[in-house]
Amino acid sequence: MKRIITMMLVAVAASFSALMFAGTPVSQSELPKAAQTFLSKYFPGDNVRKAEKEQGRRGAEYEVDLTSGAEVDFRDNGDWKEVKAAKGKAVPAAIIPAAITKYVDANHSGQNIVEISRKRGGYEIELSNGTELKLTEDAKPFTETRGGQRGNRRQ
Numbered sequence: 408m409k410r411i412i413t414m415m416l417v418a419v420a421a422s423f424s425a426l427m428f429a430g431t432p433v434s435q436s437e438l439p440k441a442a443q444t445f446l447s448k449y450f451p452g453d454n455v456r457k458a459e460k461e462q463g464r465r466g467a468e469y470e471v472d473l474t475s476g477a478e479v480d481f482r483d484n485g486d487w488k489e490v491k492a493a494k495g496k497a498v499p500a501a502i503i504p505a506a507i508t509k510y511v512d513a514n515h516s517g518q519n520i521v522e523i524s525r526k527r528g529g530y531e532i533e534l535s536n537g538t539e540l541k542l543t544e545d546a547k548p549f550t551e552t553r554g555g556q557r558g559n560r561r562q
Contacts, residue, residue, distance in 0.1 A: 430459025430460060430461040430470060431459060431460045431461070432457070432458065432459055433458050433459065433460045433469070434458065435455045435458060437458075437460070438458060438469055438471070438481065438485070439469070439481065439483070439484060439485030440485060441481075441484060441485025441486060442469060442471070442479075442481040442485040442487075443485075444485075445479070445481075445485070445487055446471070446473075446479065449499040449501065449502060450473055450475070450477060450479075450499070453473045453474060453475045453477065454473065454474045455471055455472070455473060455474075456472045456473060456474045457471070457472040458470070458471045458472075465482075465483075466482070466483040467483040468480060468481065468482060468483065468488065469481040469483075473493070475493040475496070476493035476494050477490070477491060477492055477493040477496070478490075478491040479491075486525075487502065487525070488524065488525055489522070489523070489524040489525070490502065490522065490523050490524075491521070491522045492519075492520075492521045492522065496519075496521075497519035497520055497521060497535070498519075498520045498521060498522065498523050502523070503520060503523060503532075504530070504544045504545075504546070506544065506545045506546040507520075507530060507532065507542055507544070507546050508520075509546065510542065510546035511532075511534065511540075515534055515536075515538065518534040518535050518536055518538070519534065519535045520532050520533070520534060520535075521533055521534065521535050526541070528543060528549050529541060529542055529543040529544060529549040530542055530543075530544070
């Protein structure tokens, strides 16, 4: 009996947390102005299929799916966080730092950038052949460092 009650409580808690952290649908006009401008500039003629607002650790975030299949995530202020190109397409070249474009052209000839994410210290990109790269804005390799404590390890 205890086991059944425990499993029921776990199921209720999981359902509740899924509801709490699920995105809230929003219209395109409810997106931050900077996000609206970004979409009209870099994805002209593409319509918003679905937009959701989620409460993240660092404030609200928006996930936007376009009818072409492209996906764009925005921060609360409307700055893009991640861009995934539609299948068979590349990320808009104008949003990629010039040094990264040059690096990819020189070292991964014939490959397109199909996904780009802004990370602290640089960018994570995925190429059309599946290769993933972590580069600084000036196209140097980087590793993410996280601040804070290191657990119980002595230094």
